[in-house]
Amino acid sequence: MTGAPWSSGVGRRPDGAVAVAGVDVRDLAAEHGTPAYVLDEADFRTRARAYRTAFEAAFGAVGTGVDVYYAGKALLTVAVARWAREEGLRVDTASGGELAVALRAEVPGAEIGLHGNNKSDAEILRALDAGVGRIIVDSLVEIERVARLAAERGVVAPVMVRVTTGVHAGGHEYIATAHEDQKFGLSVNPASGGESPAMTALLQVLKHPELRLLGIHSHIGSQILDPDGFEAAARVVLRLRADLAERSGVLVDEVDLGGGYGIAYLPGDVALDPERVAKDIAQSVAGVCQDLGTSLPRFSIEPGRAIVGPAGLTLYTVGTVKPVTVSADDGTDFTRTYVSVDGGMSDNIRPALYGAAYHAEVVGRSSAAETVLARVVGKHCESGDIVVHEVQLPADVREGDLLAVAATGAYGRSMASNYNMLPRPPVVAVADGASRVLVRRETEDDLLGLDQG
Numbered sequence: 001m002t003g004a005p006w007s008s009g010v011g012r013r014p015d016g017a018v019a020v021a022g023v024d025v026r027d028l029a030a031e032h033g034t035p036a037y038v039l040d041e042a043d044f045r046t047r048a049r050a051y052r053t054a055f056e057a058a059f060g061a062v063g064t065g066v067d068v069y070y071a072g073k074a075l076l077t078v079a080v081a082r083w084a085r086e087e088g089l090r091v092d093t094a095s096g097g098e099l100a101v102a103l104r105a106e107v108p109g110a111e112i113g114l115h116g117n118n119k120s121d122a123e124i125l126r127a128l129d130a131g132v133g134r135i136i137v138d139s140l141v142e143i144e145r146v147a148r149l150a151a152e153r154g155v156v157a158p159v160m161v162r163v164t165t166g167v168h169a170g171g172h173e174y175i176a177t178a179h180e181d182q183k184f185g186l187s188v189n190p191a192s193g194g195e196s197p198a199m200t201a202l203l204q205v206l207k208h209p210e211l212r213l214l215g216i217h218s219h220i221g222s223q224i225l226d227p228d229g230f231e232a233a234a235r236v237v238l239r240l241r242a243d244l245a246e247r248s249g250v251l252v253d254e255v256d257l258g259g260g261y262g263i264a265y266l267p268g269d270v271a272l273d274p275e276r277v278a279k280d281i282a283q284s285v286a287g288v289c290q291d292l293g294t295s296l297p298r299f300s301i302e303p304g305r306a307i308v309g310p311a312g313l314t315l316y317t318v319g320t321v322k323p324v325t326v327s328a329d330d331g332t333d334f335t336r337t338y339v340s341v342d343g344g345m346s347d348n349i350r351p352a353l354y355g356a357a358y359h360a361e362v363v364g365r366s367s368a369a370e371t372v373l374a375r376v377v378g379k380h381c382e383s384g385d386i387v388v389h390e391v392q393l394p395a396d397v398r399e400g401d402l403l404a405v406a407a408t409g410a411y412g413r414s415m416a417s418n419y420n421m422l423p424r425p426p427v428v429a430v431a432d433g434a435s436r437v438l439v440r441r442e443t444e445d446d447l448l449g450l451d452q453g
């Protein structure tokens with residue numbers, strides 16, 4: 001079971017059980033319980049380094065620099081923020097809570113970005129007090145809000161303007177649409193022949209002495225497997241930058257191309273290769289700037305899933321196993337084996353939310369049994385509580401088996417809930433044959449502690 005979609009530290013022992021970075025999953029289950037999020041630290045670090053070095057090399061080769069921000073929304077704990085920083089990444093946050101984690105990890109304010117389409121005054125003030133390197137503003141109202149709060153504090157706020165380019169990506173293709181119907185950013189397309197909301201926002205920032213315009217930000221989607229979308233969006237942003245220079249005389253120094261780099265979730269999936277995509281984007285933006293007659297800005301990117309997704313797996317214990325007879329469209333019957341585990345949509349909402357596909361294996365032992373068509377389901381009161389829609393599992397899968405779901409490092413714990421009053425599982429890091437708890441398992445006392453009776 002080595003290779004995608006598992007982290008690099010995952011492999012089977014001679015006795016058939018699986019180990020992660022040298023730690024037997026049976027020991028992980030015995031020590032930390034299940035369900036548990038297991039994070040392969042070396043794998044996280046390797047991916048973080050791979051993204052940084054690939055982008056630094058590619059953008060250096062065309063004569064500019066790049067900063068890689070780890071998108072904390074994918075998974076942020078104090079240790080994870082430290083790992084990112086130790087590997088030379090900065091940290092992108094999307095709320096006051098994420099900002100608090102980054103600060104607790106002692107990430108310097110200057111290396112933190114704050115996102116959000118509806119930041120509160122308290123979140124903006126906290127960011128200003130921490131001296132964050134950039135606040136990414138998302139609306140005209142927010143520009144005024146940040147300016148007012150910066151004036152209140154007597155500081156100059158460094159801001160980027162988030163724009164929507166009309167390019168949307170995710171999956172294997174990208175689409176470009178003229179007008180946006182979504183809550184993020186400001187459109188580069190004029191509403192009715194006049195100035196675009198993006199241009200209005202950039203000019204509005206320039207008018208404020210309390211604001212320093214760093215540059216333009218664009219994020220086009222998630223789980224992108226074709227780099228063409230990044231290049232198309234970059235072209236639009238660089239053209240806007242040139243137009244702004246023409247209008248105002250200010251050629252902004254920075255452009256952020258957001259996150260969204262795709263990973264392997266299933267055996268056979270091919271992840272986006274950081275070296276390849278970095279080279280493609282760097283060469284493309286260099287060509288665009290040459291055509292526009294502008295110097296290259298400094299770039300930044302914000303990968304989240306690509307750094308932490310493959311580094312994580314979720315370890316469950318199998319409970320009820322139930323064969324269910326299903327009628328196919330052609331009228332024939334077939335059997336699907338429903339394998340229930342001790343977690344579900346509360347620890348991974350992505351299958352229910354997006355129909356996301358995952359891969360699972362029995363990991364506490366090997367089996368010589370033939371495989372059967374299985375569906376891994378959780379223990380919640382929802383028929384949509386599906387962990388893995390379709391997977392081949394050994395026919396002898398049974399109660400007490402340990403089962404792992406691959407590539408759950410991103411948007412599992414960070415989107416987890418307490419639905420049905422399930423305590424959220426721990427985040428356990430594994431490295432060099434040892435495990436340690438990064439975030440402990442919630443207890444019934446944690447759940448009841450919030451209830452005022």
Ligand SMILES: Cc1ncc(COP(=O)(O)O)c(C=O)c1O
Pocket residue numbers: 071073074092115219221222223258259260261302303304305306410
């Ligand atoms: C602005 C921004 N940056 C970065 C990311 C991270 O995306 P991913 O985890 O797909 O790389 C997101 C995800 O939604 C985002 O909205």
